[in-house]
Amino acid sequence: MNVQRTKPVAPVAASRVTAGVTFAARLAFENIGHSFNAHRQTLADISFAAEPGEVLCLLGPSGSGKTTLLRIAAGIEPQTSGRVLLNDREIAGPSVFLPPEQRSIGLVFQDFALFPHLTILDNVRFGLTALSREEARREAHIALSRVGLEHHAQSFPHVLSGGEQQRVALARALAPRPAVLLMDEPFSGLDSRLKDSVRAETLAILRESRATAIVVTHDAEEAMRLGDRIALLKSGRLVQAGRAEELYLKPANLFVAGFFSELNLFDARVRDGTADTPVGKVAASGFTEGAQVTIAVRMSGFDVSEDAGGAEARILSRRYLGVVELIEFAVSGAENPVRARIRCGALSPNARDIWLSLRKSDVLVFETGDENA
Template structure:
């Protein structure tokens, strides 16, 4: 089979499936738990991002889906068919689930073509070659079929690993921090290429990442985990605009945080007054103001501030500000040119869309 260089084959997978986790717990032999009753589903053809800090249980959940690790309790279902649970545990090769490892895991002594056809053991030599070439064409690397991994860049190796995973046409594709090993300049382009390949292959995909922006760029939905628990799940806009708690809000943007009490339907912070009519008078609340939540002026505004430092970041400037009523600097991210170069004493006004108010909890402290 020959494929014209530069072309992309758009043949889809056999089918896209729903992958569901039902009340998954996972405990190590020493009794320490990594997952606590996690329930979520990736819908057919969807890109679902598992997001969270290190140790939140993202990779463990992925390994349970792949069959590399067994959950302690709960079930994993593929199109409502149990593939791991009390009554059954299918081995990885019987799950129709592909896995892209964080380090690509290419065999240096095999050609690119042989790396991609490595898992196609059920096919004849000619059939496996054909499927591997189709997969390489999907990632735009068919002209490297007879080369070896060491001649490829990091981004190209990542695409070979992706080709190997999609060659068997899995129903679900799992990707564990697939871009973490790439140069920052490469990430955007390789991530966009990968997303395009996932869309065209039409597989259900679950992508693990600790990068909120990456999750927002890639995911149709995002599941945010913390300490083995699902904090919130939904679209990027939902998690950003309507975070369930302070942890979720802080994961998607830097925050200025003030613990105050409501008085007359308002929460008065050192940086400005915030409407809080949904809370009773006297209620303890935590006000979180995003760095982008300030309009600045040298002439007028709600709150006076003094510039302690300013960092030029290109499109924006990062300001550290002294504000009466708090010993901690208030941080603001403002458009370059909003203030003159010699500005020192300025005024702040809050943008309501970038101010969040939560009931104060012990975890907020």
């Protein structure tokens, strides 16, 4: 697959037609469990819902059960327990299991799954079996126009870039005008230079079509860019669900905090409502006196100065990254080097011994041992 072409995507938006409106549905998972055998449970008691017209990102590390949950929603994989409901109608559960073609749910695969021997038009037309040949061609042309690729109707997949193939897969999924669209890591195969523009274009198309969408990703930043809400999974369990700012600012536990930010971790005990760390004192209200806590400081959580004040630190390494520098410090009392992202120009080129102070908004306190809560 050719993913090196960097043909701009955004300008195409001006030439495409407005996406046909679907009747968005509410897709709900109730106490979903799944296992391949008695010794391997992949999902445990998963409950959440994607609301009508919402883009919900299903986020988590590899092996957390994201794709399995998507396959259950699509009807490709049966769950072991629980129910799937579409607008409060059970489509998969103890008493019913609708086949994929009866669910009004579209699916975009990670590898796009385009047929290499069919034209782009025929790829998009492939699933429109309920329509006459002429009606199917018309709907396929409309779907290609929505994604700005009608001029490629008679081309074959191999001549398209990765970004264009992704848009063909999206057009094919939207052509039947599903109530819910499922997307399994749809941008993972794209050149990094294309991702931003293709994601923005995809989001615009989803907004126009008004279909409810669930997008699987392992990239926290991508989930924050795309999702109205995020559901974070770990080891087959739902850890936290909510808006991006809720998960970032008020993470349920250390795992959630670490998934959205690189962290510096310090162990401490609570004394008089504070916890003392090598980089300064931290407020720890709400914890019992003497409690063992873990202080998490994001890499963006440090202010630096070459004038005395704060925690003394020595620069071990610094890497120029453009807008910021990635710097490692040695701090007395810290077992590991402290890592920080500092705006370029904040320190002189020859700085060595400096002082650190904390930004309260980037400091989080957790009871030690809650990593898997």
